[in-house]
Amino acid sequence: MARTTKKEAILEAALALFAEKGVDAATTREIAERAGTSEGNLYRHFDGKDDLARTLFETTARRFADVLETEARDEDDPRARLDTLIRGVFTFAEDHPAAFSFLLASHPSHIPKDRDLRLGPYPMRLFVETIVRGVAQGAFRPVDPVLATGWIVAMAQRAVLLARMGLLADDRERITQETVEASRRLLAADPVGPGGQQPDDR
Amino acid sequence: MARTTKKEAILEAALALFAEKGVDAATTREIAERAGTSEGNLYRHFDGKDDLARTLFETTARRFADVLETEARDEDDPRARLDTLIRGVFTFAEDHPAAFSFLLASHPSHIPKDRDLRLGPYPMRLFVETIVRGVAQGAFRPVDPVLATGWIVAMAQRAVLLARMGLLADDRERITQETVEASRRLLAADPVGPGGQQPDDR
Amino acid sequence: MARTTKKEAILEAALALFAEKGVDAATTREIAERAGTSEGNLYRHFDGKDDLARTLFETTARRFADVLETEARDEDDPRARLDTLIRGVFTFAEDHPAAFSFLLASHPSHIPKDRDLRLGPYPMRLFVETIVRGVAQGAFRPVDPVLATGWIVAMAQRAVLLARMGLLADDRERITQETVEASRRLLAADPVGPGGQQPDDR
Amino acid sequence: MARTTKKEAILEAALALFAEKGVDAATTREIAERAGTSEGNLYRHFDGKDDLARTLFETTARRFADVLETEARDEDDPRARLDTLIRGVFTFAEDHPAAFSFLLASHPSHIPKDRDLRLGPYPMRLFVETIVRGVAQGAFRPVDPVLATGWIVAMAQRAVLLARMGLLADDRERITQETVEASRRLLAADPVGPGGQQPDDR
DNA sequence: CATGAATGAGTTTTCATTCAT
DNA sequence: AATGAATGAAAACTCATTCAT
Numbered sequence: 001m002a003r004t005t006k007k008e009a010i011l012e013a014a015l016a017l018f019a020e021k022g023v024d025a026a027t028t029r030e031i032a033e034r035a036g037t038s039e040g041n042l043y044r045h046f047d048g049k050d051d052l053a054r055t056l057f058e059t060t061a062r063r064f065a066d067v068l069e070t071e072a073r074d075e076d077d078p079r080a081r082l083d084t085l086i087r088g089v090f091t092f093a094e095d096h097p098a099a100f101s102f103l104l105a106s107h108p109s110h111i112p113k114d115r116d117l118r119l120g121p122y123p124m125r126l127f128v129e130t131i132v133r134g135v136a137q138g139a140f141r142p143v144d145p146v147l148a149t150g151w152i153v154a155m156a157q158r159a160v161l162l163a164r165m166g167l168l169a170d171d172r173e174r175i176t177q178e179t180v181e182a183s184r185r186l187l188a189a190d191p192v193g194p195g196g197q198q199p200d201d202r
Numbered sequence: 203m204a205r206t207t208k209k210e211a212i213l214e215a216a217l218a219l220f221a222e223k224g225v226d227a228a229t230t231r232e233i234a235e236r237a238g239t240s241e242g243n244l245y246r247h248f249d250g251k252d253d254l255a256r257t258l259f260e261t262t263a264r265r266f267a268d269v270l271e272t273e274a275r276d277e278d279d280p281r282a283r284l285d286t287l288i289r290g291v292f293t294f295a296e297d298h299p300a301a302f303s304f305l306l307a308s309h310p311s312h313i314p315k316d317r318d319l320r321l322g323p324y325p326m327r328l329f330v331e332t333i334v335r336g337v338a339q340g341a342f343r344p345v346d347p348v349l350a351t352g353w354i355v356a357m358a359q360r361a362v363l364l365a366r367m368g369l370l371a372d373d374r375e376r377i378t379q380e381t382v383e384a385s386r387r388l389l390a391a392d393p394v395g396p397g398g399q400q401p402d403d404r
Numbered sequence: 405m406a407r408t409t410k411k412e413a414i415l416e417a418a419l420a421l422f423a424e425k426g427v428d429a430a431t432t433r434e435i436a437e438r439a440g441t442s443e444g445n446l447y448r449h450f451d452g453k454d455d456l457a458r459t460l461f462e463t464t465a466r467r468f469a470d471v472l473e474t475e476a477r478d479e480d481d482p483r484a485r486l487d488t489l490i491r492g493v494f495t496f497a498e499d500h501p502a503a504f505s506f507l508l509a510s511h512p513s514h515i516p517k518d519r520d521l522r523l524g525p526y527p528m529r530l531f532v533e534t535i536v537r538g539v540a541q542g543a544f545r546p547v548d549p550v551l552a553t554g555w556i557v558a559m560a561q562r563a564v565l566l567a568r569m570g571l572l573a574d575d576r577e578r579i580t581q582e583t584v585e586a587s588r589r590l591l592a593a594d595p596v597g598p599g600g601q602q603p604d605d606r
Numbered sequence: 607m608a609r610t611t612k613k614e615a616i617l618e619a620a621l622a623l624f625a626e627k628g629v630d631a632a633t634t635r636e637i638a639e640r641a642g643t644s645e646g647n648l649y650r651h652f653d654g655k656d657d658l659a660r661t662l663f664e665t666t667a668r669r670f671a672d673v674l675e676t677e678a679r680d681e682d683d684p685r686a687r688l689d690t691l692i693r694g695v696f697t698f699a700e701d702h703p704a705a706f707s708f709l710l711a712s713h714p715s716h717i718p719k720d721r722d723l724r725l726g727p728y729p730m731r732l733f734v735e736t737i738v739r740g741v742a743q744g745a746f747r748p749v750d751p752v753l754a755t756g757w758i759v760a761m762a763q764r765a766v767l768l769a770r771m772g773l774l775a776d777d778r779e780r781i782t783q784e785t786v787e788a789s790r791r792l793l794a795a796d797p798v799g800p801g802g803q804q805p806d807d808r
Numbered sequence: 809c810a811t812g813a814a815t816g817a818g819t820t821t822t823c824a825t826t827c828a829t
Numbered sequence: 830a831a832t833g834a835a836t837g838a839a840a841a842c843t844c845a846t847t848c849a850t
Binding site for chain 3: 628630631713715749750752753756757759760761763764765767768773774775776781784785788791792794
Binding site for chain 5: 611612613643644645646647650651
């Protein structure tokens with residue numbers, strides 16, 4: 001308590017409740033209660049519930065991006081960098097479970113239009129850039145980098161979700177490894193000479 | 203009156219609105235209005251909004267599973283069968299866009315607990331079974347079939363989402379092909395000989 | 405079923421529900437359901453819920469009066485007659501529990517104004533007349549007959565209520581006797597000279 | 607605002623309306639209106655209409671008991687004490703007419719189960735205790751004290767009711783006296799020798 | 809800053825009654 | 830007669846937001 005200001009307490013409470021039951025289902029009263037303050041005070045710090053949600057979306061997405069960026073900072077090789085980014089998703093999900101749920105669970109209609117990519121542009125962008133570079137360098141096979149990013153991020157998110165639901169036998173580290181490995185296979189440049197595996201429309 | 207009973211009209215209206223704005227944000231009044239009936243009548247047919255959501259989740263998930271099952275009925279080879287299932291996701295998304303959105307967008311807390319897999323057990327199960335068989339036959343590399351199903355379904359869903367948002371340059375057929383191809387790579391059995399990719403080299 | 409017409413079934417169902425939860429809380433739907441018919445049909449036989457309640461109040465009050473009248477028909481002596489009337493209340497309460505509850509539980513504001521006496525004028529009148537006669541003959545001490553009727557009827561009703569609630573140790577017959585005895589004491593003419601009315605001369 | 611808080615205003619308005627038309631027939635809107643506040647505010651202070659009714663039942667029953675207790679505090683002799691308690695019923699009915707009506711009119715199904723005695727255990731208990739003591743001391747004839755309490759309380763209530771309806775010629779004081787006198791006769795120990803009055807089991 | 813009572817515009821829900829069949 | 834879908838009006842209840850203190 002000592003350190004955390006009321007404003008932070010409100011943000012924290014709101015994030016937890018938004019993650020748990022969705023923005024619509026969470027009431028300002030609950031939020032205030034959980035934050036140990038009054039409803040009125042919530043309005044001193046924020047413009048309202050929507051503002052709270054928007055603020056949280058922004059800061060959460062940015063924090064997510066920061067985690068990824070920090071972890072991947074040193075990696076230069078696209079393959080290694082991508083691995084790290086994926087691991088970052090799992091790390092973030094573990095370290096900030098409410099934030100992770102909130103980002104995932106927000107109904108599309110709640111998400112600000114210009115950062116539509118479900119996870120916000122910030123985190124996505126790092127993936128996209130890495131893949132673009134990897135393709136250019138021949139480290140990855142040629143694919144639409146946005147599509148590939150979508151695949152990989154979705155895979156990681158779903159893996160977290162399934163793990164949380166207790167539907168996976170393996171432990172988190174193993175699941176992370178598997179998912180990293182899977183993404184490698186997804187993007188691996190085809191071996192041998194030219195004429196490799198076109199997506200070969202069957 | 204005509205052919206479609208009011209009950210069906212209500213279901214249809216609710217599905218559209220739930221998909222568009224989420225269960226919480228859709229009001230019973232809107233639903234009734236859109237269904238061309240009275241709010242009271244809605245309560246004659248359903249126990250309330252939650253019941254409506256539950257019913258829709260169930261029937262929609264089942265319809266999804268039926269589409270997949272029908273399309274994959276003739277395929278026996280796990281690889282071909284998996285391809286078909288993935289294509290089925292895209293087909294369903296195109297043919298029943300509201301149902302698809304609704305299944306995706308439902309907040310986890312709205313989803314009946316025992317069919318938690320986001321898409322309900324019905325559709326998921328078909329994937330899991332196919333992968334289990336494929337692994338047994340050596341057609342796929344050994345992976346946790348639930349995890350692999352999660353990956354693949356999530357990839358397909360995200361691809362649909364990105365396409366809907368207009369973030370992908372390719373047309374739908376091409377995106378479908380790409381996603382099918384990606385899943386093949388994900389599960390491809392390793393080339394017998396030594397030097398195979400262990401998932402955990404790192 | 406065979407014999408009882410739907411109309412009777414409706415009356416019976418309504419009486420039971422009115423007694424159980426009150427007129428307001430009972431819904432026409434419940435009534436129809438319990439009567440094994442449809443809501444619409446209820447409106448063929450009655451003008452609505454209020455009409456049903458009014459009809460039931462009337463017939464039930466009359467039936468009550470009939471029971472009392474029948475039992476007391478042969479008694480001519482005011483004392484004996486009053487005893488019999490009181491016993492009649494207990495008899496009616498036992499034979500027609502729903503009717504009895506309904507008559508008691510109706511909120512004053514539901515009771516037709518001109519038969520205000522809680523049990524309707526019919527049953528009350530028999531008591532009043534008997535007491536008037538008893539007073540005139542010197543069998544009872546001089547009291548306001550309406551007030552005395554109120555006392556006695558209220559006593560009997562309360563006794564039934566307490567018995568139903570299981571708050572009384574004695575059996576029904578004993579409670580009846582006690583209440584009859586109590587009413588005798590209430591009205592016993594004072595012993596004037598010697599040889600006066602012991603409360604229990606009978 | 608003034609002195610009386612809104613919460614009290616709500617309780618007061620609800621009590622008046624509940625007494626007048628019954629709990630079911632009174633609407634939250636009316637209550638709020640009459641209390642000079644908004645419906646929403648009613649729900650800030652109470653969980654709903656039922657909670658309001660429950661609260662009122664409790665506080666009203668307790669206030670009733672308090673009145674009785676206060677008035678009877680100094681009386682030690684069972685007979686005098688019982689007289690005072692009966693007078694207390696009339697006093698309470700006059701001073702708190704709405705509370706009195708509400709206690710009487712509540713449909714049994716609204717009454718909390720463990721204080722079923724129509725007037726709540728609180729007021730009843732004082733009567734029961736007094737009668738038990740009086741019987742033990744030989745001041746009253748032997749009767750089931752709960753039954754006797756029922757009789758007497760019911761008599762007093764009915765007397766008030768009849769008076770309110772204008773069906774009694776006498777004034778309130780006279781009616782009170784008569785009812786007190788009646789209760790004395792009800793419980794008077796039989797004179798003379800042993801082998802006193804059995805209720806003459808016929 | 810902070811509180812929590814108060815508001816009002818909504819929402820969900822109920823139900824007596826009507827109506828097409 | 831009978832059904833049960835449909836209605837509309839009103840009920841209970843919710844909740845983001847404001848306001849006096």
